Amino acid sequence: MLKAFFQKKLPTFELEINFSLSNGILALVGPSGAGKTTILQCVAGLQTPSSGEININDKIVFSSEQGVNIPIRKRRIGYVFQDYALFPHMTVEKNVMYGKPQKGSIPNKALTVSNVLEMLKIEHLRNRYPNQISGGEKQRVALARALMTEPELLLLDEPLSALDQDTRSTLQQELLKLQVQWQIPFILVTHDLQEAEMLGNQIIKLDHGKQEEIRKFDVAQ
């Protein structure tokens, strides 16, 4: 469960956002520079909102009023970067292992690397380095790495924008499946309205930092 209402001053406009999400996928759509990535980074703790509150599973991670700002590494958020941000000096396996919690903090989900690699069909890439795999494969590794941290919320920043149409369609289907499997809310940033309509149970359109339109569909199970 994620509740977020906050403002963030940007050089040319002020971002104002108010949404909540219990499960399923929230798609944030808008043109470049609309503030989509800033929203993700505020939720993740990579940027600090000017004011407001962010609440994940009834835990306040940011509150300007109470002076709370929990550091990123304690927010239990998976983040998939637009350019994947895979560590180039580590193999696929080491990349995925990087964020594995020391003790299985959620016992029923206690994950092994093999589980996750298998789930994303990248087991054969285990010992390869990021510069030896394709864009679609990098995307899967980035997803695997984020899921390995056993997050309570997954943020995806234009995860499919750099991929060809075929790979993109395949991964769209897999994202839908993964969400059902993991039962945690996903927030997906995209500039493609079609993609948002296909993946989002909930859609927020952004323009110049303003929330324009919210559509809610039933959470598909």
Next chain:
Amino acid sequence: MEFSYVPIVLSLKVAFAAVIIVTCSSIPIAALMAKREFFGKDVVESIITLPLVLPPSVIGFMLLYVFGKNGPLGKLFEQWFHTRIVFTLAGAVIAAAVVAFPLMYQSVKVAIENVDQNLEKAARTLGAGELRVFFTITLPLALNGIVAGLVLAFARSLGEFGATLMIAGNIPGKTQTMPIAIYFANEAGDTGQASILVIIMTIFSFLVIYGLNRWGKGSRRDSRGGGA
């Protein structure tokens, strides 16, 4: 006169010791300067880089003042370790470290700044604290620049002349390093000794530059990589 290899040994000792000091001090300072903003940062940056442009005689003069018998650090050394810096190999090491520091510092700082910040952010979202981010992401990815700086600092330490002469003097077998031995052998008309040392220094310096260039090309090729 017979050829003496002692200056070579002394030079290597000085250069190794100086590089250890420079490496240990430049990496944390460069990391701090690359990552943090603070009041007076530009002034600190200028002071750190100063030995790169100051004449060696000025550095030598300053070091003599600071480490001399009545200098602030010279006195401390005398009291704590009952030893002095001036006219010893330790003085040569300090002179070499001071002139080599900016080379290493700049190389490391640029390397750290060039590490993709998204990778560091990604590591933080994966639960890493700042130290873990630095040691597992920033440092390994800046390694090329660090090694390049290290080699340059070593070569610079080996070739240090002016400041070394002022603080360590020219004591054969004790503080007479290669560049100083060359100068005084030539002054004394011993061109044999001087030319052998000149050839050694030139070959070594050539190998350092050549090696760095080759290695730089190689690592650029590696990092280009390419998708499947």
